[in-house]
Amino acid sequence: MSTSRRHFLGAAAGASLAGELLAETPQNVSPNDRVRVALIGNGIQGSGDARTSLATGGVELVAVSDVYQGRLIRAKEVWGDRVFTTRDYREVLARPDVDAVIIATPDHWHRKISVDAMNAGKDVYCEKPMVQLIDDGQEVIDTQKRTGRIMQVGSQRVSSIVYQKAKGLLENGAIGELNLVEAWVDRNSAIGAWQYSIPPDASPSTIDWDRFLGRAPKLPFEPMRLFRWRNYRDYGTGVGGDLFVHLFSGIHFILGAIGPTRVFTTGGIRFWKDGRDVPDVMLGLYDYPARGKFPAFNLSLRVDFADGATETQGFRFVGSEGILTIGNGVTVSRQPREAEPGQTADTFSKAMQEQYMKEYREKYPVRRASADSMRPQGDERYLPPAGYSDWLDHHRNFVNAVRSRKAVIEDPVFGFRAAGPALVSNVSYFEQRACQWDPETMTLKS
Numbered sequence: 250m251s252t253s254r255r256h257f258l259g260a261a262a263g264a265s266l267a268g269e270l271l272a273e274t275p276q277n278v279s280p281n282d283r284v285r286v287a288l289i290g291n292g293i294q295g296s297g298d299a300r301t302s303l304a305t306g307g308v309e310l311v312a313v314s315d316v317y318q319g320r321l322i323r324a325k326e327v328w329g330d331r332v333f334t335t336r337d338y339r340e341v342l343a344r345p346d347v348d349a350v351i352i353a354t355p356d357h358w359h360r361k362i363s364v365d366a367m368n369a370g371k372d373v374y375c376e377k378p379m380v381q382l383i384d385d386g387q388e389v390i391d392t393q394k395r396t397g398r399i400m401q402v403g404s405q406r407v408s409s410i411v412y413q414k415a416k417g418l419l420e421n422g423a424i425g426e427l428n429l430v431e432a433w434v435d436r437n438s439a440i441g442a443w444q445y446s447i448p449p450d451a452s453p454s455t456i457d458w459d460r461f462l463g464r465a466p467k468l469p470f471e472p473m474r475l476f477r478w479r480n481y482r483d484y485g486t487g488v489g490g491d492l493f494v495h496l497f498s499g500i501h502f503i504l505g506a507i508g509p510t511r512v513f514t515t516g517g518i519r520f521w522k523d524g525r526d527v528p529d530v531m532l533g534l535y536d537y538p539a540r541g542k543f544p545a546f547n548l549s550l551r552v553d554f555a556d557g558a559t560e561t562q563g564f565r566f567v568g569s570e571g572i573l574t575i576g577n578g579v580t581v582s583r584q585p586r587e588a589e590p591g592q593t594a595d596t597f598s599k600a601m602q603e604q605y606m607k608e609y610r611e612k613y614p615v616r617r618a619s620a621d622s623m624r625p626q627g628d629e630r631y632l633p634p635a636g637y638s639d640w641l642d643h644h645r646n647f648v649n650a651v652r653s654r655k656a657v658i659e660d661p662v663f664g665f666r667a668a669g670p671a672l673v674s675n676v677s678y679f680e681q682r683a684c685q686w687d688p689e690t691m692t693l694k695s
Contacts, residue, residue, distance in 0.1 A: 350366045493552065533677075
C-alpha cells in the first residue's frame with residue numbers, strides 16, 4: 250500500500266482515471282440493466298467515486314449535487330451537459346431516473362443524506378466513515394433494515410483480493426496463534442495532511458454556505474472550512490474517521506472481528522499548526538476479545554502526518570509462528586523456534602548442573618548438522634495483478650448488488666462497527682481517557 254488512494258486520485262486527475270479503468274472493464278451490460286447513479290458531493294473523493302463507478306460498466310451518471318458552483322460546472326465539463334446539477338441534494342433524490350446515490354459529502358452530512366436517500370427509495374454508496382457521531386449510527390442501520398435498500402460503505406479493503414488472501418492465510422493458521430496487530434499510515438506532504446486547494450472564486454455567491462453548515466455551528470463565511478473540512482471537528486472526524494476507520498474495516502474483514510472492547514488514544518497537533526482542531530499525529534491501543542477462530546489480541550494504530558522520512562501504510566499480523574504483512578501484497582515471514590529451548594543451569598551448584606544437564610540432554614540430544622536440520626528461510630509473497638484496483642472492485646460489488654438485490658459485505662452494521670471504534674478513538678483523545686466500547690450493541694459505555 251505504498252501508493253495511497255490519495256496519490257491514485259492525484260495521478261488520475263491528469264490521466265483520465267475513467268478511461269484507464271474502462272479499458273480494462275468489459276462493457277457487456279444490456280441497456281435494461283444500466284444503473285443510473287447520482288453523485289452528492291463532487292469533491293476529490295466524490296469525483297473519483299463517480300469515475301470508478303462508471304468504469305464498472307453499465308452505469309450512467311445522471312445527476313450531481315454540490316454546494317460549490319464550480320464543482321457543478323466541472324461536472325458538466327467532465328460528464329456532459331446532459332447531467333442534471335443542483336446545490337440541493339433533495340432535488341436529486343426527487344428524480345425518478347436515479348437508482349442509486351454516491352454520498353461523498355463532509356462527514357456531518359452522511360447520516361442525514363443516507364437516511365433521506367433510502368427513504369426516497371434510492372440505494373446508497375456512502376463514503377467512510379458511515380456517520381460523524383456515535384449517536385448517528387443506529388438510525389442509519391434501522392432505516393436500511395426498514396426500507397430494504399442496498400447500502401454500502403466506501404472503505405474498499407473489504408472488496409480487495411489482497412485482503413481476501415490475507416484472510417484465508419490467517420484462517421488456515423499461516424502464522425500460528427494471532428496475538429498482536431499493528432497498522433499505520435505515515436504521510437509526508439501537505440495534500441496528505443488535508444491542505445487542499447481553495448478556488449479563487451470561493452465566495453458567498455458561488456457557495457451555499459448555510460447548506461454546507463447544515464447542523465454544524467452557524468459561523469461566518471470561511472471557505473477554508475469547506476475545502477479543508479477534514480481539519481475541523483464541526484464537519485469531519487479527523488484522523489479517526491478518515492483513516493483509522495479504513496484500518497478497522499480491513500482488520501474486521503480479515504479476522505471476522507466486530508470491534509474492540511477497550512480504546513485508548515493519544516497524540517496531538519505536532520506540525521500542521523494551521524488552525525485545525527484535530528491531531529496530525531494519533532496513536533491508538535485496542536483490546537479485542539476472542540471471536541471465531543481467533544483468540545483475543547491487541548491492536549495498535551498509528552497515523553503520522555509529519556513523517557519526514559517515509560510515506561507508507563500497512564498492517565502486521567503477529568502470531569506465534571510468524572508475521573503476515575499487508576503492503577502492496579501479502580507477505581508471510583516465519584522463523585521457526587529452535588527445537589531445543591535452551592538452559593540457564595550454570596547458576597546452579599555443580600551437582601545440580603550435572604543432574605539437570607543429564608536430564609536435559611536425554612530430552613534434547615545434541616544433533617549433528619545435516620541437510621534435514623537446516624531451518625527454512627525467506628518469505629512467502631503474494632502479489633495482485635499489475636494495475637489491480639480494490640476501489641474498482643468495491644464499486645463493482647455495489648453496482649452488482651443494486652442489480653441483484655443481494656446483500657453487500659460492508660452494510661450499515663459492518664460500516665458502523667468500523668466507524669464506531671474510530672469515533673470512540675476521538676472521544677478517548679479529546680476527553681483524555683480510556684473508553685469501553687460494546688461491539689455487540691455498538692454503544693459507548695459510561
